[in-house]
Amino acid sequence: MAGRAEADNVAMRGGYSLATIGAKHVIDGASELVMDALDAMELAKGKGAFLITDMGTADAGTSLDMMGTAMARVRKAAPGRGIFLIYTDQAGNDYNAIVANVLAESSPLPKIDELYVSMSPIGFYRQIVPAGELDFGFSATAMHWMNGKPCNIPDHVHMTGATGKAREMFTEQGRRDWETILLHRARELKPGGRLVFCNFGIDEEGRYLGNTGGISMFDTFAALWQRFVDEGTITAAEFEEMTLPQYYNTVDEFRAPLEDTSSPVHKAGLRLEHIETRVVKCPFREDFLKHGDAAKFAPAYVPTLRSWTESTFRGALVPGRGAEAAQAITDAYYQAYVDIVCESPEGHAMDYVHSYMTISKQ
Amino acid sequence: MAGRAEADNVAMRGGYSLATIGAKHVIDGASELVMDALDAMELAKGKGAFLITDMGTADAGTSLDMMGTAMARVRKAAPGRGIFLIYTDQAGNDYNAIVANVLAESSPLPKIDELYVSMSPIGFYRQIVPAGELDFGFSATAMHWMNGKPCNIPDHVHMTGATGKAREMFTEQGRRDWETILLHRARELKPGGRLVFCNFGIDEEGRYLGNTGGISMFDTFAALWQRFVDEGTITAAEFEEMTLPQYYNTVDEFRAPLEDTSSPVHKAGLRLEHIETRVVKCPFREDFLKHGDAAKFAPAYVPTLRSWTESTFRGALVPGRGAEAAQAITDAYYQAYVDIVCESPEGHAMDYVHSYMTISKQ
Numbered sequence: 001m002a003g004r005a006e007a008d009n010v011a012m013r014g015g016y017s018l019a020t021i022g023a024k025h026v027i028d029g030a031s032e033l034v035m036d037a038l039d040a041m042e043l044a045k046g047k048g049a050f051l052i053t054d055m056g057t058a059d060a061g062t063s064l065d066m067m068g069t070a071m072a073r074v075r076k077a078a079p080g081r082g083i084f085l086i087y088t089d090q091a092g093n094d095y096n097a098i099v100a101n102v103l104a105e106s107s108p109l110p111k112i113d114e115l116y117v118s119m120s121p122i123g124f125y126r127q128i129v130p131a132g133e134l135d136f137g138f139s140a141t142a143m144h145w146m147n148g149k150p151c152n153i154p155d156h157v158h159m160t161g162a163t164g165k166a167r168e169m170f171t172e173q174g175r176r177d178w179e180t181i182l183l184h185r186a187r188e189l190k191p192g193g194r195l196v197f198c199n200f201g202i203d204e205e206g207r208y209l210g211n212t213g214g215i216s217m218f219d220t221f222a223a224l225w226q227r228f229v230d231e232g233t234i235t236a237a238e239f240e241e242m243t244l245p246q247y248y249n250t251v252d253e254f255r256a257p258l259e260d261t262s263s264p265v266h267k268a269g270l271r272l273e274h275i276e277t278r279v280v281k282c283p284f285r286e287d288f289l290k291h292g293d294a295a296k297f298a299p300a301y302v303p304t305l306r307s308w309t310e311s312t313f314r315g316a317l318v319p320g321r322g323a324e325a326a327q328a329i330t331d332a333y334y335q336a337y338v339d340i341v342c343e344s345p346e347g348h349a350m351d352y353v354h355s356y357m358t359i360s361k362q
Numbered sequence: 363m364a365g366r367a368e369a370d371n372v373a374m375r376g377g378y379s380l381a382t383i384g385a386k387h388v389i390d391g392a393s394e395l396v397m398d399a400l401d402a403m404e405l406a407k408g409k410g411a412f413l414i415t416d417m418g419t420a421d422a423g424t425s426l427d428m429m430g431t432a433m434a435r436v437r438k439a440a441p442g443r444g445i446f447l448i449y450t451d452q453a454g455n456d457y458n459a460i461v462a463n464v465l466a467e468s469s470p471l472p473k474i475d476e477l478y479v480s481m482s483p484i485g486f487y488r489q490i491v492p493a494g495e496l497d498f499g500f501s502a503t504a505m506h507w508m509n510g511k512p513c514n515i516p517d518h519v520h521m522t523g524a525t526g527k528a529r530e531m532f533t534e535q536g537r538r539d540w541e542t543i544l545l546h547r548a549r550e551l552k553p554g555g556r557l558v559f560c561n562f563g564i565d566e567e568g569r570y571l572g573n574t575g576g577i578s579m580f581d582t583f584a585a586l587w588q589r590f591v592d593e594g595t596i597t598a599a600e601f602e603e604m605t606l607p608q609y610y611n612t613v614d615e616f617r618a619p620l621e622d623t624s625s626p627v628h629k630a631g632l633r634l635e636h637i638e639t640r641v642v643k644c645p646f647r648e649d650f651l652k653h654g655d656a657a658k659f660a661p662a663y664v665p666t667l668r669s670w671t672e673s674t675f676r677g678a679l680v681p682g683r684g685a686e687a688a689q690a691i692t693d694a695y696y697q698a699y700v701d702i703v704c705e706s707p708e709g710h711a712m713d714y715v716h717s718y719m720t721i722s723k724q
Contacts (some may be wrong), residue, residue: 013474048495049491069457081492082491082495095461095481096456096458099483103453115492116491117483117484118482120479121481122478122479127478130410130445131444135446156545224407312467
């Protein structure tokens with residue numbers, strides 16, 4: 001899942017850099033919610049192994065510290081129960097990278113008694129474990145990736161800039177995707193089980209990733225891509241095809257299926273215990289505020305945007321162009337973004353905006 | 363695990379070739395034992411999910427058909443229970459290859475309701491799942507790989523050719539490794555659970571892999587490697603370092619910890635329900651018997667031997683030689699084996715010799 005994969009490429013090289021620290025901050029910031037949820041579960045009274053999933057984990061690197069702390073809590077609270085931790089992501093994920101991280105010398109997991117790690121290639125749009133076996137589910141910065149793209153957005157690259165029919169179609173599928181995620185979790189969870197999610201979304205003030213009061217990152221993406229059409233570099237069809245398969249729920253949209261008593265999610269027993277939005281500052285922007293050098297900021301900042309958008313931009317170009325020409329267009333595109341930031345760095349920042357939720361199963 | 367990895371490199375390219383069909387025959391031949399073991403377990407009476415492990419699975423390709431049949435049996439016998447299938451191998455295995463195989467269009471697993479697949483990087487020398495959670499464990503052609511190398515064999519490359527102190531050390535560690543494997547499984551298994559293993563071993567007539575009445579494959583390996591010493595291509599130290607970390611148990615050795623009432627394995631409740639040895643014919647040899655062309659047989663046959671021995675031969679050469687020189691020596695070594703088979707093909711065959719076992723937990 002790109003939000004975390006971006007960070008994880010770096011985590012694999014050992015240690016945390018600017019590119020990974022933002023995603024890690026989001027998860028570390030969820031630690032208290034996770035601990036509270038675990039404490040509420042009366043772990044010692046549970047029977048059999050304690051089963052936990054980390055959904056959309058990428059290479060498991062950014063959640064490793066939080067997960068070590070959480071698993072140590074379970075270990076202490078329920079000394080008699082084995083712990084079964086399952087990392088899951090989509091089928092195309094790199095599972096060998098998860099193994100390298102969770103078994104690394106620096107990993108906290110091998111030091112926890114009776115903790116058993118496993119990996120599932122199922123992702124969160126299907127059921128991951130047998131019904132009624134799950135104690136706790138965690139996910140961070142992953143569930144904004146939709147279960148396929150509902151349509152192309154004719155005049156933007158992201159649903160936050162979509163209007164009319166396209167916006168309606170994204171909203172409708174966003175609703176169904178969130179319901180699908182929750183219904184599978186409802187089936188997996190034991191009664192009394194908990195979920196803690198940190199999901200990209202739109203907060204009460206209308207803020208979202210890369211749009212927290214300064215320049216909108218997604219508007220910049222779209223304007224630059226439109227410039228490439230105007231200059232004849234790409235076609236109008238290629239502009240349209242570049243549509244990120246992402247949906248950012250508002251707080252009300254996250255709440256709806258959990259609070260509407262007629263929803264199948266509510267009927268399945270899921271209840272929202274807590275929801276809050278948080279902004280985690282862009283570490284590149286923070287760094288720039290210290291050094292003030294735009295020529296240093298711009299080429300450091302743009303690759304983190306590139307890491308989770310490039311495959312969609314590349315995929316929008318018609319195959320007939322050939323790999324070399326497509327690469328040249330893509331390179332020019334991100335270079336143009338660097339140039340914009342370099343010339344006028346004010347307001348550029350990829351601040352993270354998440355809804356943090358705790359959900360229980362009755 | 364090399365015995366199956368050899369096959370699986372080919373399985374990944376789609377379909378079964380000669381290189382994979384032998385390993386697949388071994389597992390398909392275990393199907394009846396697996397079905398009998400499942401039938402003996404009164405599956406419908408069990409509670410919670412049915413948990414099964416495939417240990418030392420490599421890319422899961424060679425067991426896929428058998429596993430599909432077995433899981434369909436569980437599905438039918440216990441319609442109310444979810445099935446949780448966990449593939450495991452050592453940390454360095456390619457887990458992405460497992461995902462590709464189990465989720466492939468041709469895989470039987472996605473067609474089985476309420477079957478959930480996962481992967482563990484733990485291998486069989488440690489506990490894979492929490493205590494008391496396992497219903498059924500399977501392993502084929504994997505447990506001959508030792509938990510490290512006890513010593514170098516001064517005058518051979520494999521324990522079947524070792525004598526004196528080296529043989530004693532291999533035998534002692536082989537005993538401990540088998541006990542370790544079984545004790546972890548005893549802890550994992552529910553009472554009434556079963557294990558079915560097809561392990562490389564030495565049969566009642568003294569036969570083992572590549573030594574079933576014709577020319578001994580391991581003696582050929584050793585004699586050729588000695589020739590490289592005599593010709594000055596490698597050093598005596600490099601000869602010694604080439605020691606395969608494998609142990610082939612005799613039938614009595616497989617039996618011992620399961621039948622000796624003073625053994626911790628017996629005390630932990632594991633009981634041997636069935637053991638038999640089988641020889642599965644070398645598919646390359648079978649093919650040669652049809653076409654009779656040694657020049658075709660030799661270069662087809664030797665790569666299958668190379669696939670699971672090359673890393674150990676390469677690893678025995680001192681790093682100071684450099685990668686290119688080491689590659690040249692390795693290439694020359696397997697070419698020499700091809701030349702031998704080509705000149706005198708009679709008796710060359712990598713027939714598989716396994717002990718097939720069913721073990722229960724009281």
